Amino acid sequence: MRRLITLPLVLLSSALAAHEHHGHAQWSEHNGQRCVTSNGLPNHATGQFPNRGNPHRISEQATHLCVTLTPKKNATPTMIERGAIGVAINGVPFRPETADYYDASSQRGFSRNPQSGWNLEGLGARDLLGMDSNNAHVDERGLYHYHGVPPTLTAHSSLLGYAADGFEIHYRANQPPSGYRLKPGQRPTAPYGRYDGTYIEDWQYVGGPHTLDRCNGGELDGRFVYFATDSFPFFPRCLWGTPSADFSPRARPNAAQPSQRLPARTNDAAARRQPPAAAIDACSGRSDGQRCQFSPPGRPSLQGQCRRTPQGVTACVP
Template sequence: MTLVLTALTGGAVQAHVTITVDGDQRCITSDGVPDHDTGTWRPGATVEPQDHNFCMDATPELTDTITDRVRISGITVTGIPLRPGTAEYYDPTDERGWSRDPSSGWNVEGMGGLIMDAQNAHVDGDGMYHYHGIPSAVTGALDGTLFGYAADGFEIHYVGADVQSSWQLKPGARESGPGGAHDGTYVQDYEFVAGSGTLDECNGAMVDGQYVYFATDTYPFFPRCFKGTVSEDFIGGRGGRPRRDGDDLPAE
């Protein structure tokens, strides 16, 4: 793959975001408040200032393991977390149709089943604003293609249709759980089909001898597995699950 990737340079990206590199660590601090319009979501849900301080490897290297299920995938150069996954699962006993009981095995896909604003984002119970999909207000204002940094320190770029995810909707109907067609409402509606796109299972690729991740307009939108060493700042209370590179993807 041959692409021309350009990046922002310098320390401060905008008033409430600072990116610093000290030794082998890159740290991004911000108040988590975006500089674009937000909402609306459920009644009473508002963006609350945060005290974000995410540090990751400034010189990341590929390992022989892949880490799955990291709470926060990365952070944009504008200081907003990327959190494509959800804690909600199909639950026919709940009036909403989903709950945080994982027993069904059908994990709700944020971009397919939850309420997002015009920037494909919403807030959690603590008012933390985070993106589940591509925010056009951010990608449209980039000075180059550098969109953010992943949990393992590798860069995340956005180049639009110049790359394609290799995750595809499964054909036919679901054989269990909610039934109906595989329409993207659930993570399990998708499968990785090697070679169907230009990116690997973690939404990354080698570009001019360097491994980089990509933000894409289609699922998985942001990397959801990681080929470097994931920083504890992104794992949080849910933890990550390492596996050897090349192993089968885990059942969700």
Template sequence: MIKYSRRAALITFLGGGVVAGAALGQHRLRVHTATEAQSLSLVAARNTVGGNQVSISLRGAKRVITSNGIPDHAVGSFPNRGNPHKIAAQNYRFEMPVRPRKQSLSGAELGALAGVAVNGVPFDPGAAEFWQGHRASGWQYEALGGAVALGLDANYAHVQPTGAYHYHGLPIGLMQNLGWSASRPSPLIGYAADGFPIYAITAEIGGRVVEMTSSYRLRSGSRPGGAQPGGEYDGTFVQDYAYVAGAGRLDAANGAFVQTAEYPSGTYAYFLTQSYPVIPRLFFGAVDGSFKKRRRG
């Protein structure tokens, strides 16, 4: 099982199972002044929605994924105390290059989806929650930090006002359905918004299965205080973390070049990790416009 520590808001790998976490955007920004990370309180995934529909096809140089966004695994109870929305079918159509090209590192614009899982549910790691409710503050609450209650279920997912269920962390139910195991290379989990594949935690490197670890670490010391949040850098905010080259196996985009069952000759791929950022938030390819958030059915 994966456990988020109250203090560091990181995930600790315990015994081979998994669990993950996070947040969602509201139409009106809420005002927050919390400065300490908290343990996540997840809603048990005991409900079945049913009716998952997803199609993955190749059309020329494009991979096209259409889905209704309904998960193919058990989910938490929605609405719930931290999330007042009900899961509803969507009308997704995502496009991406079949052979993406690695370019310069870039970040997706605020609000863009990071990718889509093979079951048609989007990856959306960022929370539309900011220090004192101001986007321009430069301090965005980390969805997995626990400082702001978001009503996440045991798949570290919750629901947008549109009814869109989406992942903010490791998609536990999906990983279980796909037979993910800590002792084997990860199965294909999804595709990023630039077309590169997404795997979870493990890969085969040099003939052995290894954990693909993040190179992000908590900053040392304390936040500025004053008109900005104070307190220790503990994972409350996205800005509490910094990339440390070589600290883990993965680069700044949470990716690496690997050989997989789907790409035996090798490919650049992103990895879901057990610590921040969990879901990649930077890209080495061109993000397709179909991943920009807007009201979809």
């Protein structure tokens, strides 16, 4: 049975926006999947692109993205370090992370060179990256995408869109709140300075009563969903379900290339063994190769480096 839903995308105006776009998105449900076909343009006015912080121009995209209608939680989450983590109801991707790092040798102070280990946070460096009033900008392909909650999509429903693993993404004005907090003190290496949210590594997951989990997941009306929040991480940075192959971090949204998936089942006991939760939490928001520390249950604290493990997660490896 095939179910077809065409969304009437009405152009919205904004005092801070400079240009309007004829966005179009069509949703359908068939063969156990929920799919959206769109032209990659938003259904609202945007800031001007190119601009001082963003040299790219918005261009129409042939976008087709599908997620499962029956998402299931795995034992451990999949870290989404780059690329789209989901798609909004208007067909525009959610891509909270960036590919830019602090780089003192660059004229702009940042580049694609990850050597410093300080990864620019999209909204923490919003002016540097040319974000508009909907917390979005444009990549080198001309693809418009959201790094944070787009205010124009929150007026009529809490449902913003769907994560790559099929679970819904809702926004309810920081209710419940994120479990991430800024680290205390100062950065130990260049660019130095206090942890102020400019970089992903400025944040740590501390959790606490009634906060969202480390993937910004929680309960809504008795079911599991993800939440978009006004504070970091804004959108989930990891997914509890298996991401759709349509959300490849290094491919166009409609490309049929493999995405970051949980590894296939194997008979190898070492490959099946998951890192301790404390080791995964120690590297939440950190880049590969950064130093880390965690305390295994009943054992002394261990120091190590954040590494991508055979199980497909980033964890602290002694």
